[in-house]
Amino acid sequence: MPILKRGKKYWVDISAPDGERIRRSTGTEDKAKAQEYHDKLKHELWQVARLGKIPDRNFEDIVVLALREAEGQSCFINKQIYARYWLSVFGDRLITKISGEEIADNLPSFSPAKRCKLSNATRNRYRSFIMRAFSLAVKSGWVTTVPHISTQREPKVRVRWIEKDQARSLISSLESEWMKRVVSFALLTGARKGEILSMKWESVNLSRRIAVVTADNAKSGKARPLPLNDEAVKMITSCNRDSDYVFSLNGEQANQISRGEFSRALNRAGITDFRFHDLRHTWASWHVQNGTPLMMLKEMGGWEKLEMVNKYAHLSTEHLSKFSGIVTFLAQSDVEESSKPALSVVNY
Incomplete structure (x- = not known):
């Protein structure tokens, strides 16, 4: 059955031309809209298989790529936090429809959990996560370019050391x-x-x-x-x-x-x-x-x-240090100057 109901919303169950089975929520409770979504998805899968069209991917797909890469890293818990935030912003939207300007406008500036303003360094970590997700999407052939998002200015790096x-x-x-x-x-x-x-x-x-x-x-x-x-x-x-x-x-x-x-x-x-x-x-x-x-x-x-x-x-x-002695002038003493031979005048 190509369309089935799970809970309140309809899902599609499609076999792609390459044999891949795709089961996905349509995001709607309306059967007519669910059928429309099914037909559109099936047509796009045909275009990908027969015409070489780049497949449309949802934002959720590239978040999965970024989290898979981060598995095993000590910062994985933080990256899960970044993932949840960006999913709350873009949900299951198509990645081709998300612009760099929109990402920049949605960089978080406040932490509800800690009830404090986020530093630019923390905002840059949120930026890095979504940039990496898009970079992985480029490597997977899902998009051709990574959106541009400028980094937030951070204070100078602190290097504190002792003798x-x-x-x-x-x-x-x-x-x-x-x-x-x-x-x-x-x-x-x-x-x-x-x-x-x-x-x-x-x-x-x-x-x-x-x-x-x-x-x-x-x-x-x-x-x-x-x-x-x-x-x-x-x-x-x-x-x-x-x-x-x-x-x-x-x-x-x-x-x-x-x-x-x-x-x-x-x-x-x-x-x-x-x-x-x-x-x-x-x-x-x-x-x-x-x-x-x-x-x-x-x-x-x-x-x-x-x-x-x-x-x-x-x-x-x-x-x-090897270049430090190239420019000198204070070391020249009067004695050195006086020891130079005087110019002689020759009469012809």
Whole structure:
């Protein structure tokens, strides 16, 4: 039966020319309109199969593409939030009928859940999600172009890091051995908090001096190795093996650090405006200052794009120092000037 009723609305059940079975809601309770929808859909499927026409796709279809790609990423929950919002805006509309201007006009500016205004950075994440959905639609041959939506201006990237003597003071100011291990490991490897707390012993190979951040725990959704130096190996060796997790707490996986203890240690060490994630900034800053190439740092830190690492580039002056002596003028003394031979006058 090509048209059937489910609940209050009619659905279509069609076999496409290529054999694909399509079952979809018509979105209407009117049987005549449902029949019209059925006939139009069947005609479009014939055009796609026989004339090579690009198939019409609903917005729901490209949201599914974006969510499938994001599965397994640590930010998947956030992307589900973005998906629900955009579905509430565009529903099952045809993607060919959605313009960049319409998307820009519907970028959210307020969070009902948190009852606060959204920052431009958060609005850009909503933008990135729908842009990625359209990009995947282009790759699938469903549309030919991605709508243009300008990014929202964001404040300058904050890079907060501390010197090594401050880091030692911070660690010595922590109260528990567990927090000292976690903070030290963050400074030694640049691992994110979630990556540290979710690390299992099966991902650590001390003989090869490596720990692996698995794909399901990495922010990018891609696994990466963490090279372990002597101090990092010593740090891991001191951890208890009473759990599957390297940095377990009382035999269980820790879901969070002790924020109160971290804050008190910062006060004792005289460090202000510093967060746990700034330990990662500190690790990256130390690397750049010691000459680690930005491309290598990108791989070690698990950043997806090189521009994410460029915020540390100003901390390296090695590539500039060889040019620093080209322009001089204050070093020329009067003695040097007087030591030059005088011009002689020749009479002919």
